[in-house]
Amino acid sequence: MKVISTKELVKVYQSKLFSKDGITALDNFTFDVEQGEIFGLLGPNGAGKTTLIKILLGIVLKTSGDARVFESEVSNVAYKKKVGYLPENHRFPNYLTGEQVIRYFGKLSGIEGTKVDSKIDTLLEMVKMKEWRNVKIKKYSKGMMQRIGIAQALVNNPELIFLDEPTDGVDPIGRKEIRDLLLNLKSEGKTIFLNSHLLSEVELICDKVAILNKGKLLKTGSVDELTSTGNTFRFFTSELNDKVINYLLTGFKAVLHGNSEFTYNSSNDEDLNKVIDYLRQQNVLIRSFYQEKSSLESMFINLIGQEKEAVN
Amino acid sequence: MIQFAAIVTGIFREAIAKKIFLGFMVISTLIILAFVFIVNLDSVDGMIAMFGASGDTAVKDMVIGFQILVLNFSYLLIITFCLISVSSFIPSMVEKGNIDVLLSKPISRGAIIIGKFTGGVLLIFVSLLYLIGFVWLILSVKTGYWHIPFLYSVFWLTFSFAAIYSLLIFIGLVTQSSVVSMITGFILAFVVTPVLAVRSELFSFISNDAVRFVIDFFYYILPKPGAIADISAKILEGKEVTSYEPLITTALFTIAMLTISISYFRRRDY
Ligand SMILES: Nc1ncnc2c1ncn2[C@@H]1O[C@H](COP(=O)(O)OP(=O)(O)OP(=O)(O)O)[C@@H](O)[C@H]1O
Ligand SMILES: [Mg+2]
Numbered sequence: 173m174k175v176i177s178t179k180e181l182v183k184v185y186q187s188k189l190f191s192k193d194g195i196t197a198l199d200n201f202t203f204d205v206e207q208g209e210i211f212g213l214l215g216p217n218g219a220g221k222t223t224l225i226k227i228l229l230g231i232v233l234k235t236s237g238d239a240r241v242f243e244s245e246v247s248n249v250a251y252k253k254k255v256g257y258l259p260e261n262h263r264f265p266n267y268l269t270g271e272q273v274i275r276y277f278g279k280l281s282g283i284e285g286t287k288v289d290s291k292i293d294t295l296l297e298m299v300k301m302k303e304w305r306n307v308k309i310k311k312y313s314k315g316m317m318q319r320i321g322i323a324q325a326l327v328n329n330p331e332l333i334f335l336d337e338p339t340d341g342v343d344p345i346g347r348k349e350i351r352d353l354l355l356n357l358k359s360e361g362k363t364i365f366l367n368s369h370l371l372s373e374v375e376l377i378c379d380k381v382a383i384l385n386k387g388k389l390l391k392t393g394s395v396d397e398l399t400s401t402g403n404t405f406r407f408f409t410s411e412l413n414d415k416v417i418n419y420l421l422t423g424f425k426a427v428l429h430g431n432s433e434f435t436y437n438s439s440n441d442e443d444l445n446k447v448i449d450y451l452r453q454q455n456v457l458i459r460s461f462y463q464e465k466s467s468l469e470s471m472f473i474n475l476i477g478q479e480k481e482a483v484n
Numbered sequence: 485m486i487q488f489a490a491i492v493t494g495i496f497r498e499a500i501a502k503k504i505f506l507g508f509m510v511i512s513t514l515i516i517l518a519f520v521f522i523v524n525l526d527s528v529d530g531m532i533a534m535f536g537a538s539g540d541t542a543v544k545d546m547v548i549g550f551q552i553l554v555l556n557f558s559y560l561l562i563i564t565f566c567l568i569s570v571s572s573f574i575p576s577m578v579e580k581g582n583i584d585v586l587l588s589k590p591i592s593r594g595a596i597i598i599g600k601f602t603g604g605v606l607l608i609f610v611s612l613l614y615l616i617g618f619v620w621l622i623l624s625v626k627t628g629y630w631h632i633p634f635l636y637s638v639f640w641l642t643f644s645f646a647a648i649y650s651l652l653i654f655i656g657l658v659t660q661s662s663v664v665s666m667i668t669g670f671i672l673a674f675v676v677t678p679v680l681a682v683r684s685e686l687f688s689f690i691s692n693d694a695v696r697f698v699i700d701f702f703y704y705i706l707p708k709p710g711a712i713a714d715i716s717a718k719i720l721e722g723k724e725v726t727s728y729e730p731l732i733t734t735a736l737f738t739i740a741m742l743t744i745s746i747s748y749f750r751r752r753d754y
Contacts, residue, residue, distance in 0.1 A: 255588065259584035
C-alpha cells in the first residue's frame, strides 16, 4: 500500500506579498513511499526536504500538484491521527517538563489523558529519559531535547513517522539507540520517513532513498541500487611483474592501483573468469577480489557535483 | 474534542507558567483585602448605622457606589493586565519549531484559533469571577444587601476583553510580535476608543463631512469597551439602558476579527 504519494508537486514560496516571483522549493516532485519502508530523503541544504515533509503534514500549503498521505488529501486533518512528526529545530513550550510535553502533544493527537499516562513510562524508557521526566525542558541539553522530541512523535502509536534530522545533536551511542529504535518500529510494520545529512547512517537503516537537489528529484531507489557502481571488481594479488601489468592494461583495460592491486570493469561473468584464468596462468596469487560499491556519501557528492557542473 | 480541550487548558498552563495568572491573583487579593479592611472601619459601621436609621435605600446606594468603583477599577485592571498577558499567546504559538508540531496534529487551524480565543476568555472570566465575586461577597455580608447585578459585570467585562483579545489574535498572527500586539491593544483601548466615545463633542470642531464620516465609520466598526462599562454601570444602578448598540457592534467586531484571523491563519505557510 502506498502510504505517501505525490504527483507533480510544486511549492513556490512567495518572497513578498502579492509578488509573482519567489523561491521554488519543490519542482514537479513525484514519488511514493510504500508501507513498512524506512525511506530516506537526502539533499544539500535548502534542497526542499523540510518543505516536502511540511507539505505532507499540512504545515506548508502546496502551490500545485497532488500530495496524499494514507490516500487522504493533505488538506484534511483526520489522517494526522496516524502520523508522528519530529520537526527540525523544534522548540516545545519551555515551561513544560519532559513528561508534560509528551502528555500535551498526546492530547493534541487526540488521545485521552489516561491513555497517554499509561504510555509515558514506556516512551521515556524507550528514549532513555526517565530520570529527566520531571525537569523543565529549558534545562535540557540538545540531545535530550531531541530524545523527548522523538518520544513525543511516537505518543499516538503512529503508523507513519516523519523525522527531520532525528540524530541532530545526539551522541554516538544515542544515535545507535535511535537507529535500533527505528529498526524496531519498522519491524512492527511502521513506515518511517527520514531526512538526514548523515549518509553513513542512512546507509545503515534505509530501505529506499531519494535524492533531492534544488527541489528536483535526482535519483531514487534502494541503497544497493544507488551505491552499486556497475561491474567494477577490485583485485588484490601478489606482486605483478611488468609483463602481466602490460597485458592487464592493454588486454583487459584494467586500472592499476600500485603493483598488487587493480580494478577491472567486466560486462559479464565470462570476462571476469578470463581475467582470473590469465592471472592463474601467470602464477599470480589472487589474495581477494570483490565487486566494488561506492559509499552513499561518494555517490551523493558525485551526483550533486555533476549537477553543479551541468548548471555552469 | 480532546485536542480542543488541550489547547484551552494549554492557555491556562501558559498563563500560570508565565506568572501572569499569579500576578492577577495577587493584585485581586490585595484589592479584596483592602476591601475587607475598608468595610471593617468604624466609620463604615457608623455610616451603615446612620443610613440604616434613615432608610434602606441609603445603604443600597452606598453599596452600589462601592460596586461602581470596583467595576471601573477592574475595567482598567483587566484591560491593562490582559494586554500585557494575552498579547504573547499567539506570537509564542506561531514561533518556528513550536507551530510545526501543533499543525501536524489532527486539529484544524480554525479550531486552534477558536481554542486559543476560548482559553483566553475563560482565563479572564475566572480571574474576574474571583475579584468581583469576593468583593460582592464581602459587601453583601457586611451590609446584608445582596445586589446580584454586580455579578453580571463579570460577563460585561469579559465581553469587552473578548473584543480586544480578538484583535490581538489577528495582530499576533500577522506581526508575530507580542510587543506590537500589546501596543496596538493599548492604543485601541486607551486612545482610539475613548476619543471615538466623545465623537459628538469632537463634531462641534469638525465641519468637514468626509472627516465626520470617517470618524463615524471607525466608531461603528471598532469595539467599545468604555461604552460597555457604562452600560454595566447603568444596569448596576438600575437605570434604564438607552442603547445596546455598543454591545452589538462590539460583538460583530469580535466575530469579524476571529473570521479574518482564521482565514489568514489557514493561508499561511509555517
Ligand atoms: N517559510 C519559508 N519562506 C520562504 N522560503 C522558504 C521557507 N521555508 C523554506 N524556504 C526556502 O525553500 C528552500 C527549501 O528549504 P527547506 O527548508 O525545505 O530545505 P532543506 O532541504 O530542509 O534544507 P536543510 O538541509 O538545510 O534543512 C530554501 O531555499 C529555503 O530558503
Ligand atoms: Mg531541513
